[in-house]
Amino acid sequence: MKLVVQVKLLPTSVQAAALEATLRACNEAASWASEVAFERATFRNFALREHTYAEVKERWGLGAQAAQHVIKKTCDAYTTLQANLRAGNLGRPGTKRHRQTTGKPVSFRSHAAQPYDDRMLSWQMDTRTVSIWTTAGRVKGVAFTGSTEQLATLARYRKGESDLVCRDGCWYLVATCEVPEAELNTDPVDFLGVDLGIVNIATTSDGRIMAGRQLNRMRLRDRKLRTKLQKKNTKSAMRRAVRRRRKDARRARDINHKIAKHIVAEAERTSRGIALEDLTGIRARVRLRKPQRATLHTGAFAQLGEFIVYKARRAGVPVVYVDPAYTSRTCAQCGHIDKANRVSQARFVCRSCGFVDHADRNGSRNIRARAWTLWRRGAPSTAPAVPPPRRTAERGQRITASDVA
Secondary structure, three states, X not given: OEEEEXXXXXXXXXXXXXXXXXXXXXXXXXXXXXXXXXXXXXOOHHHHHXXXXXXXXXXXXXXXXXXXXXHHHHHHHHHHHHXXXXXXXXXXXXXXXXXXXHOOOOEEOOOOOEEEOOOOEEEEOOOOEEEEEEOOEEEEEEEEEOOHHHHHHHHHHEEEEEEEEEEOOEEEEEEEEEOOOOOOOOOOOOEEEEEEOOOEEEEEOOOOEEEOHHHHHHHHHHHHHXXXXXXXXXXXXXXXXXXXXXXXXXXXXXXXXXXXXXXXXXXXXXOOEEEEEOOOOHXXXXXXXXXXXXXXXXXXXXXXXXXXXXXXXXXXXXXXXXXXXXXXXXXXXXXXXXXXXXXXXXXXXXXXOOOEEEHHHHHHHHHHHHHHHXXXXXXXXXXXXXXXXXXXXXXXXXXXXXXXX
């Protein structure tokens, strides 16, 4: 399975200047190629190459491989745009946002990421340096660093392209790794039910509750601060708002990684599978009061689910998705379903048998029971495959004023 490993580059001032000039040239060329693609309605790689390849090489001084990657990046950006349009992420046809998005060609930021293949980039793992192509020629001896686990994964499993990324003045390489999966446990002794939520990020059927109160307080504080900065609407205020948003996303990602790691490790240790709710389209199905909407729409349920799935695949732990309907209203003891069973957010009291439990723990037990039933009936042994790394997001394409990734 494909994973990405991000390492930090430590270039000298001369090397950093060469990398910066390279990114600027590549993205200027990509923006020009995007205009050609938009005018000619040509969005396929080989077709667009006929109209742009020669000029991209001559006008911006790019090598053959770099020119091809620039054109391919442009086509990938339009593929991402079309996917977002079909999914309705950019508004319905006829709306102002939809017209603004489709009425202009895709543009690229000057520091948007650039893909490199093995002809343009070589790794020296023993000295922890890379040799990388730039518009000023081949730059050798660029040092990089990372955690011990990242470097070990990179040395053993790196395969395919890498992206050169500049973020807040720091340089990174995001490398693709082909990591083998462990042999799947086809005979689990039971399932570990996991109930995902907002107040409690994850609750297992074993009774472990990963509370999200501190995270929610920090996200609420950051959201209020970003609102004030957006109202101020100055360049410095908007830069600060972007930094706060990135920090919030990194914090949530770190917490989701830790929770997923714990859940998978516990399931692997006890030879169990993992049961998750299928929350596809939850934002469209659920109607909430206005104060609760921002909390729901900023919850990273899909991200946590993806982390659990890919970590489970690496450990050989089976994952089963179940129907989430009425899991919070069903008594895990007697099976009685009643809306009144859910007394409050945290308290569950069955109106039939009197069973009392934490509401999220009761829901996770129902999820576990449904997964076990599906497994006995021959349900798929694993969850849907983890989607490939979202490299287009790292490459930083921009649609008018909004990022589409």
